Amino acid sequence: MMDSTVWIGLAFALFVIGLYCVSKPNMIRILLGIEIILNSGNLLFVYFASANNINGFVDPIGQSIVIMSIVTGGCVVAVGLTLIVNAYKQYKTTDSRELRRLRW
Numbered sequence: 001m002m003d004s005t006v007w008i009g010l011a012f013a014l015f016v017i018g019l020y021c022v023s024k025p026n027m028i029r030i031l032l033g034i035e036i037i038l039n040s041g042n043l044l045f046v047y048f049a050s051a052n053n054i055n056g057f058v059d060p061i062g063q064s065i066v067i068m069s070i071v072t073g074g075c076v077v078a079v080g081l082t083l084i085v086n087a088y089k090q091y092k093t094t095d096s097r098e099l100r101r102l103r104w
Helices: 004-022 027-051 061-091 096-100
Strands: none
Touching: 004 027, 027 061, 027 096, 061 096
């Protein structure tokens, strides 16, 4: 089994990459950044669920929660991409700063 610093470091790196993507004004990049942050949390959840295994068995509750999180994240991405495509069809831009100016 790998050292805990590798898993936590990888999750931290994914989290930082996700924060970088969220800081950009492109809506597709924001959506992908949110998904990367979610996957960072899922990675940590799986690691901590399997870190204290007893007799070689891994806690199935952690894995089942991560599977539900992945399914929910996929649904959120599908709805978000639908909203982005519709916004692009109407306003011909995916820049969140320009779309924010359209409020009334």
